[in-house]
Amino acid sequence: MFLERIKNLSRQVSVKMTLWNLFFLVLSLCFLFLVFYYLYAQSLENKDHEILEAKFKEYNAIYRMGGMKALNDFMRSPEISFKETAKFFVRIEDRDHNTTFFQAEGNSSIFNLKEIEHGLYDLNEKKIWYYIKTKRSEDDLEVLSIKTKTNEYLQIGKTVDDRDELISRFEKTFVELIFVALILGGLGGVFLSNRVLRPIRELIATLKTISKGNEEARVPLSGNKDELDELSLLFNQMLDRIKNSNLGMRQTLDTVAHELRTPLTSIRGLAEVNLQKKVISDQDARLVLEDCIEGIDEILSEFKMMTDITEVESGLQNLRKEEVDLESICQDIIDLYEIVAEQKEITITLEESSLKDRLTIFVDRKKIRQALANLIDNAIKYSPENSEIRVSYYRHNQQAVIRITDQGMGINSSELPHIWKRLYRGESSRTQKGIGLGLSLVKSIVEAHNGSVDVETTEGKGSSFVIRLPC
Amino acid sequence: MKMKALIIEDDLKILEVLNLGLKTEGFEVDQAMDGNSAWTKLKNNTYDIIILDVMLPEIDGLTLLGKIREEKIKTPVLILSAKISLEDRVAGLQLGGDDYLVKPFAFAELLARVQALLRRSITPTQPEENRLSYSDLVMDLEKREVFRQGKKISLQVKEFSLLDYFMRNPEKVITKSLILEKVWGYDFDPQTNVVDVLVCRLRNKVDKDFTDKLIQTHRGVGYVLRKD
Numbered sequence: 001m002f003l004e005r006i007k008n009l010s011r012q013v014s015v016k017m018t019l020w021n022l023f024f025l026v027l028s029l030c031f032l033f034l035v036f037y038y039l040y041a042q043s044l045e046n047k048d049h050e051i052l053e054a055k056f057k058e059y060n061a062i063y064r065m066g067g068m069k070a071l072n073d074f075m076r077s078p079e080i081s082f083k084e085t086a087k088f089f090v091r092i093e094d095r096d097h098n099t100t101f102f103q104a105e106g107n108s109s110i111f112n113l114k115e116i117e118h119g120l121y122d123l124n125e126k127k128i129w130y131y132i133k134t135k136r137s138e139d140d141l142e143v144l145s146i147k148t149k150t151n152e153y154l155q156i157g158k159t160v161d162d163r164d165e166l167i168s169r170f171e172k173t174f175v176e177l178i179f180v181a182l183i184l185g186g187l188g189g190v191f192l193s194n195r196v197l198r199p200i201r202e203l204i205a206t207l208k209t210i211s212k213g214n215e216e217a218r219v220p221l222s223g224n225k226d227e228l229d230e231l232s233l234l235f236n237q238m239l240d241r242i243k244n245s246n247l248g249m250r251q252t253l254d255t256v257a258h259e260l261r262t263p264l265t266s267i268r269g270l271a272e273v274n275l276q277k278k279v280i281s282d283q284d285a286r287l288v289l290e291d292c293i294e295g296i297d298e299i300l301s302e303f304k305m306m307t308d309i310t311e312v313e314s315g316l317q318n319l320r321k322e323e324v325d326l327e328s329i330c331q332d333i334i335d336l337y338e339i340v341a342e343q344k345e346i347t348i349t350l351e352e353s354s355l356k357d358r359l360t361i362f363v364d365r366k367k368i369r370q371a372l373a374n375l376i377d378n379a380i381k382y383s384p385e386n387s388e389i390r391v392s393y394y395r396h397n398q399q400a401v402i403r404i405t406d407q408g409m410g411i412n413s414s415e416l417p418h419i420w421k422r423l424y425r426g427e428s429s430r431t432q433k434g435i436g437l438g439l440s441l442v443k444s445i446v447e448a449h450n451g452s453v454d455v456e457t458t459e460g461k462g463s464s465f466v467i468r469l470p471c
Numbered sequence: 472m473k474m475k476a477l478i479i480e481d482d483l484k485i486l487e488v489l490n491l492g493l494k495t496e497g498f499e500v501d502q503a504m505d506g507n508s509a510w511t512k513l514k515n516n517t518y519d520i521i522i523l524d525v526m527l528p529e530i531d532g533l534t535l536l537g538k539i540r541e542e543k544i545k546t547p548v549l550i551l552s553a554k555i556s557l558e559d560r561v562a563g564l565q566l567g568g569d570d571y572l573v574k575p576f577a578f579a580e581l582l583a584r585v586q587a588l589l590r591r592s593i594t595p596t597q598p599e600e601n602r603l604s605y606s607d608l609v610m611d612l613e614k615r616e617v618f619r620q621g622k623k624i625s626l627q628v629k630e631f632s633l634l635d636y637f638m639r640n641p642e643k644v645i646t647k648s649l650i651l652e653k654v655w656g657y658d659f660d661p662q663t664n665v666v667d668v669l670v671c672r673l674r675n676k677v678d679k680d681f682t683d684k685l686i687q688t689h690r691g692v693g694y695v696l697r698k699d
Contacts, residue, residue: 289691290690290691291691292691293690293691293692294690294691297691300575318558332655335655336655336657336663336665337663337665339629339665339668339669339672340663340664340665340668343668373663377663
């Protein structure tokens with residue numbers, strides 16, 4: 001149980017972050033310690049050298065005035081040993097390295113002559129520094145050795161216990177410092193990582209709520225305007241979009257279900273009523289079956305339109321783009337609808353001005369043809385008898401503009417904002433067949449091509465549908 | 472000689488409909504409900520036409536199609552699919568399918584396509600006749616003139632090509648989507664009654680002044696050129 005918790009904990013990003021944080025903190029502290037330690041030790045050594053040089057001058061002066069005896073007396077005078085913590089000694093060596101004089105300040109017995117003699121060897125340099133290690137590290141010696149004019153050697157040494165004490169104090173302080181830094185760093189790391197990761201935790205919490213079915217849940221924003229806030233914001237926007245498209249889909253589905261329910265009921269009813277007849281004539285049976293097929297085909301064509309739209313909108317089906325000549329595609333559509341238009345004595349014309357220049361666009365031929373077909377189909381539906389539908393296209397600002405103008409009743413300004421909506425049917429179109437998908441299919445096809453579609457309309461005079469496509 | 476068809480389809484109801492339909496039309500029908508048993512049948516028998524559903528258990532339809540063509544079985548294949556995506560259609564045809572039909576479809580349409588494929592496989596290059604005739608209706612393809620009972624009927628381009636198609640497929644039900652494809656070259660449904668309008672116009676010229684009506688409507692299915 002406990003182990004499991006530890007395991008889980010170690011997997012958490014915040015714990016990882018804190019540990020890494022601490023690791024680097026300690027690493028940099030150790031580096032700092034090494035640098036300071038080196039510099040500090042160096043400066044202490046330099047100081048000792050200065051002290052020894054000063055002592056040398058002092059002893060030298062005494063020696064010159066009173067010879068060995070004076071030096072001996074001076075060194076042994078009791079008050080001198082209280083003056084400083086460090087102990088000093090003087091040793092004089094003749095040419096053959098025999099000790100001719102050895103005396104410690106205050107007659108201290110801590111110096112071991114053998115160790116000193118042992119620690120030194122051939123002296124060719126005029127002045128040389130030694131460090132002599134002894135059994136106890138605080139008794140280690142810093143020694144200055146000078147070759148005199150008479151080829152004797154004068155050695156002055158001091159213990160390093162004062163230095164040692166400072167160094168050990170430094171080390172102790174450092175260890176304490178590391179402990180404090182570890183605690184502070186750990187706390188800081190936990191605090192920081194918690195703070196940084198909070199938006200992500202909130203994101204996770206929101207996701208969990210949503211997956212439980214609450215679509216309204218959103219990630220709270222901190223208002224810091226930092227990257228994490230931006231992440232939350234983008235996430236919320238994405239959720240909104242998904243919700244809206246879900247809502248749209250649901251509404252469409254509802255409407256479609258509603259629209260289909262009526263014809264389905266009538267087909268089912270027709271079949272059922274006739275099935276209940278005890279005897280049904282061949283002719284009647286044929287009639288009923290024909291009615292059924294017609295009804296089903298109607299439902300299928302509406303259904304197909306729906307799937308066409310969702311397919312284009314979702315981008316599930318890639319556009320198969322090719323170079324398409326606008327004249328040929330417009331002519332195709334006119335060709336198709338001509339005979340339907342003729343029934344209402346409507347003429348469809350491709351404007352001459354458009355024919356002057358060849359204009360090609362890079363589009364999915366079938367889809368664009370479908371969009372144009374829908375617009376022409378609409379134009380014919382809403383045009384009065386004996387009128388004209390004009391199709392034109394031209395290039396304008398890097399765009400190919402296709403314009404389909406009718407002399408129909410136009411669109412009421414109150415209906416204008418709604419005509420592109422799925423399943424919207426204006427008052428005047430309620431009597432027409434279909435469930436109001438045509439224009440939204442046009443819109444989704446054109447927009448899938450990065451184009452736009454608009455309508456310019458004057459009530460009572462007619463409408464112009466304008467498709468703009470990049471070219 | 473009876474034409475032999477193999478239907479490979481895992482939906483029992485569709486299988487029944489196709490089976491019944493094709494048998495009524497005089498086919499000898501064999502059927503398989505999954506890719507493996509279809510493959511066994513294909514290896515042991517020869518067929519004149521294969522109707523192949525894309526979604527199949529075990530071996531899917533397109534893979535099976537690939538195998539069929541790999542084995543150099545040249546029987547024409549009509550692919551059935553519930554998907555409308557163009558990619559599938561292209562993939563199917565590239566793998567060696569001869570035609571493609573999206574569900575739901577009218578049986579008449581399936582039949583028309585099957586018959587077209589069979590004609591194609593029997594006589595790959597049909598000699599072009601310059602004269603078509605049915606009952607008292609005569610069509611001169613060279614001069615592009617139509618006569619009924621010796622009386623000349625003047626037709627517009629679209630009307631002519633529609634009648635041309637009818638006369639090449641007499642007494643066969645022709646669906647609206649087939650007409651759209653043959654007359655206008657459209658292979659999608661533009662959701663318009665243009666076919667009805669065209670047929671209506673052709674009728675006015677061909678049938679109106681005569682007692683025998685040749686162009687008949689099969690409600691819910693399509694049209695047929697037939698003399699009662």
